[in-house]
Amino acid sequence: MFVEQQNTEGQVADAEQPQDVAPKKKSKKPLLIGLVLAFLLGGGGFYVTWAGLLFADGAGRAESGAEPNPLPDISFVPVEPLIVSIGPAAEGRHLRFAAQLEVAGSRSAEVTTLLPRIVDVMNGYLRAIDPAEYDDSAALVRMRAQLLRRIQIVTGDGRVRDLLVTEFVLN
Numbered sequence: 001m002f003v004e005q006q007n008t009e010g011q012v013a014d015a016e017q018p019q020d021v022a023p024k025k026k027s028k029k030p031l032l033i034g035l036v037l038a039f040l041l042g043g044g045g046f047y048v049t050w051a052g053l054l055f056a057d058g059a060g061r062a063e064s065g066a067e068p069n070p071l072p073d074i075s076f077v078p079v080e081p082l083i084v085s086i087g088p089a090a091e092g093r094h095l096r097f098a099a100q101l102e103v104a105g106s107r108s109a110e111v112t113t114l115l116p117r118i119v120d121v122m123n124g125y126l127r128a129i130d131p132a133e134y135d136d137s138a139a140l141v142r143m144r145a146q147l148l149r150r151i152q153i154v155t156g157d158g159r160v161r162d163l164l165v166t167e168f169v170l171n
Helices: 002-020 029-050 105-113 115-128 131-135 139-155
Strands: 074-086 093-104 160-170
Touching (some): 074 105, 074 115, 115 139, 139 160
């Protein structure tokens, strides 16, 4: 028991001695080095991604001064807006539909000549759709695909590339 008291007293005495000496300040050098490296690596990563050196098609932004690819020879032919009644007349629901046709620039006049037939096909299809189908969220995608196919049949292959729906309002 006497030995333990000496050890305890010795430890207490050792613990009291450093209090007289001023404590050492911790160095901020590792923290500063870490911050500088983090900024350098973050900035380098941003530049590599922004410059297109990573995940790029191989060209990078070195060719940014080069002339961009020319637009394909296209033009847009507007289709007059259609108002179609949906369901029984008692419900009084209507669809307002407007679109534009993407065509090859050289075929624009031919498609414009065929617009009355195109409008007729669109009217017939939109009136034949079941009224419940208009409430489906994917209805516009299906209708657009069906209309485009019917328009391509009317105009002939290679004249109409796409149908762009510019207005689709149900009320």
